[in-house]
């Protein structure tokens with residue numbers, strides 16, 4: 001078996017990185033069959049019957065980072081040609097072809113994902129921590145009325161994610177925060193700003209209060225909760241996968 005790995009950092013949230021990768025397909029001249037597809041974190045495709053390869057498998061893993069989505073790709077192949085001829089073809093000829101095809105593909109992919117990211121409204125949330133407690137906010141009105149969430153909101157066109165985080169905390173809580181570290185990203189289940197269902201993600205950041213005392217300007221209520229109290233709140237369902245990262249943060253501060 002022969003293997004190559006490629007890593008690309010895409011300036012796009014998880015859903016966009018995954019969807020654009022799927023739309024663009026793979027750089028192989030034969031049709032591929034889907035083996036596994038877990039949106040937005042993982043997919044595996046392989047070459048179907050009728051190709052010149054005995055087999056080729058192309059796996060991708062998508063991971064959220066503070067700078068965007070890290071895409072780890074692995075290409076495994078085997079032509080099945082016997083003896084020295086097989087080794088020469090697999091190791092010299094095909095290895096170079098795979099590298100060339102992937103490099104061109106990844107350049108086009110990263111550019112397409114970054115462009116597409118501009119069309120999808122994203123949401124940013126702040127886990128504001130003081131001592132061993134994190135600030136949670138209860139929504140007032142709308143489809144998630146009464147549910148708890150992280151203060152934050154939609155990133156405006158042309159605005160950076162962290163500027164949006166600081167602006168939203170100022171508007172919603174009346175405090176100046178300083179973002180500290182990226183905590184994680186989850187797919188939002190609803191429609192955000194008229195976009196496609198489940199196209200947007202919430203990217204959560206740990207933030208410290210630089211000045212001010214939080215006041216609920218737009219929420220029904222605010223609460224400072226400990227790690228033990230987090231699970232029992234009636235969260236917006238999409239937020240729950242972020243809770244382990246918030247608990248881990250509270251445990252190490």
Ligand SMILES: Nc1nc2c([nH]c(=O)n2[C@H]2C[C@H](O)[C@@H](COP(=O)(O)OP(=O)(O)OP(=O)(O)O)O2)c(=O)[nH]1
Nearest residue numbers: 123125149150151152153154188192202236238239
């Ligand atoms: N701020 C925030 N929004 C969340 C969280 N989880 C979650 O699904 N969302 C959703 C709810 C909204 O559809 C969107 C955030 O937009 P927003 O806070 O500006 O809310 P909104 O749509 O009511 O605002 P607006 O149109 O009135 O400006 O993301 C979360 O933890 N924090």
